[in-house]
Amino acid sequence: xxxxxxxxxxxxxxxxxxxxxxxxxxxxxxxxxxxxxxxxxxxxxxxxxxxxxxxxxxxxxxxxxxxxxxxxxxxxxxxxxxxxxxxxxxxxxxxxxxxxxxxxxxxxxxxxxxxxxxxxxxxxxxxxxxxxxxxxxxxxxxxxxxxxxxxxxxxxxxxxxxxxxxxxxxxxxxxxxxxxxxxxxxxxxxxxxxxxxxxxxxxxxxxxxxxxxxxxxxxxxxxxxxxxxxxxxxxxxxxxxxxxxxxxxxxxxxxxxxxxxxxxxxxxxxxxxxxxxxxxxxxxxxxxxxxxxxxxxxxxxxxxxxxxxxxxxxxxxxxxxxxxxxxxxxxxxxxxxxxxxxxxxxxxxxxxxxxxxxxxxxxxxxxxxxxxxxxxx
Numbered sequence: 001x002x003x004x005x006x007x008x009x010x011x012x013x014x015x016x017x018x019x020x021x022x023x024x025x026x027x028x029x030x031x032x033x034x035x036x037x038x039x040x041x042x043x044x045x046x047x048x049x050x051x052x053x054x055x056x057x058x059x060x061x062x063x064x065x066x067x068x069x070x071x072x073x074x075x076x077x078x079x080x081x082x083x084x085x086x087x088x089x090x091x092x093x094x095x096x097x098x099x100x101x102x103x104x105x106x107x108x109x110x111x112x113x114x115x116x117x118x119x120x121x122x123x124x125x126x127x128x129x130x131x132x133x134x135x136x137x138x139x140x141x142x143x144x145x146x147x148x149x150x151x152x153x154x155x156x157x158x159x160x161x162x163x164x165x166x167x168x169x170x171x172x173x174x175x176x177x178x179x180x181x182x183x184x185x186x187x188x189x190x191x192x193x194x195x196x197x198x199x200x201x202x203x204x205x206x207x208x209x210x211x212x213x214x215x216x217x218x219x220x221x222x223x224x225x226x227x228x229x230x231x232x233x234x235x236x237x238x239x240x241x242x243x244x245x246x247x248x249x250x251x252x253x254x255x256x257x258x259x260x261x262x263x264x265x266x267x268x269x270x271x272x273x274x275x276x277x278x279x280x281x282x283x284x285x286x287x288x289x290x291x292x293x294x295x296x297x298x299x300x301x302x303x304x305x306x307x308x309x310x311x312x313x314x315x316x317x318x319x320x321x322x323x324x325x326x327x328x329x330x331x332x333x334x335x336x337x338x339x340x341x342x343x344x345x346x347x348x349x350x351x352x353x354x355x356x357x358x359x360x361x362x363x364x365x366x367x368x369x370x371x372x373x374x375x376x377x
Contacts, residue, residue: 056088058186063089066179072160074140076100077183079148079156080212092139092161099134103157104212106132109145110354113154114215118176119145123165141165146180153216158183205251206258208279209272214353218270218282223349225285230353231295232360233342235277236372245334249309253338256307261298278364280357288344288376295374299340303372308335339372 059077066075076090078101085101092100103109108131112119121130122142130140140161148156158180162168203210209218222228235257242250254277261281262271270282283291310333343363347356363377 059183060089062179062183062186063091066160067091073163074161075158076161077156077158078103080154085156088156096139099132100159103132103145103159108132109147109157111352112145113147113157114219114352114354116147116149116154118147120168121145122168126165139163142167144168144171144176146176148180148184149216150184154212203273206255206273208258208262209270211272211274211280211357213272214270214280214282214357218272219353221270222282222284222347222353226349227285227287228347229283229286229288229291229344230347230356230360231281231283231291231342231344232274232357232364233279233281233299233340234364235338236341236367236369237336237339238277239369241336245336246309249307249334249336252309253307253336256305257302257338257340260302260305264298264301274357274361278361280360282347288346291344292374292376295342295344299342299372299374302340303337305337306335307338308333339370341367341372342374344374344376 063075063077066072074090074092076092077088078085079088080086085104087097087101090097090100104113108121109119120143123130130143133140141163142165143159143161146158146160147154148158160168160176214222235253238250238253241253258273258279261279265271265281269284269286270280272280272282274280341364343360345356345360347353359377363375
């Protein structure tokens with residue numbers, strides 16, 4: 001009896017060992033299949049990069065390869081062109097494009113952009129929706145967001161989505177990082193350095209650096225120091241100028257004030273247009289106390305500037321008898337002064353610049369619209 005039991009136990013153990021070996025062989029086979037598939041995808045990428053077609057066509061083809069080879073439900077590539085974020089490739093219905101091309105403004109992705117790391121999100125029950133979705137409950141239920149950097153400068157993002165919750169829980173993102181590098185390789189063939197700088201760094205209206213610069217090239221400069229003074233100011237009477245005079249004059253105020261301040265600060269510091277009439281100066285390696293006098297002087301001189309705009313207009317006059325019309329061209333000069341409200345704080349290396357800017361912006365937004373002072377927080 002004991003012999004029979006021993007034989008049965010031995011058989012069971014043997015079967016278990018055999019099953020483990022078979023399972024391992026299957027895993028090895030699947031791994032080899034994935035590696036082979038990855039190699040085929042990379043070969044397709046290299047072939048696409050070498051084609052003579054337009055850059056947009058290359059990006060679309062890469063996106064199509066991803067969708068086909070990896071059975072991705074939705075894939076979208078978005079690139080900043082210097083003025084706005086543009087969808088370069090997607091298989092998502094056009095009614096969702098406005099949402100997809102503004103993901104850089106979604107709070108959950110801002111940390112991903114700042115740290116240059118992928119962000120995976122998913123819903124946990126059917127009644128939820130992903131944080132960036134507005135109208136589409138059923139379209140996507142999980143997603144991975146990949147910020148795209150070129151030469152340490154943020155230039156856009158790539159997002160893959162699935163209609164299944166937790167679909168990317170066990171996915172190996174290594175190959176997708178390689179995919180992202182190939183997207184960058186294609187983008188490098190787009191333009192020469194001059195155009196690239198316009199795409200990723202400049203606010204086209206003022207010629208200043210844009211906010212994205214702080215999270216890329218600018219961050220390397222700032223983080224050379226333990227602390228830096230960060231100053232945000234707002235042109236508080238810009239709406240009044242737009243309403244009372246013209247938006248054209250308001251734009252002239254923004255340009256002239258930006259030019260004046262830009263010409264009076266060192267190239268060692270970073271001066272950007274943040275949003276609308278809000279601007280940011282980062283005094284790298286400088287304490288807040290040491291910039292107060294400088295800011296006071298800049299503010300005083302900027303507010304004393306007489307900013308004017310000359311506009312031509314045509315009038316129609318009648319003669320003494322009220323019969324014959326006479327056209328005449330006249331000039332009208334409009335002149336205003338800007339009012340600036342400044343707030344200053346300290347940025348510590350290793351902390352989030354986004355949180356610092358948000359704190360400064362919230363303070364300015366809470367101020368009375370007529371306030372124009374200098375505050376340290």
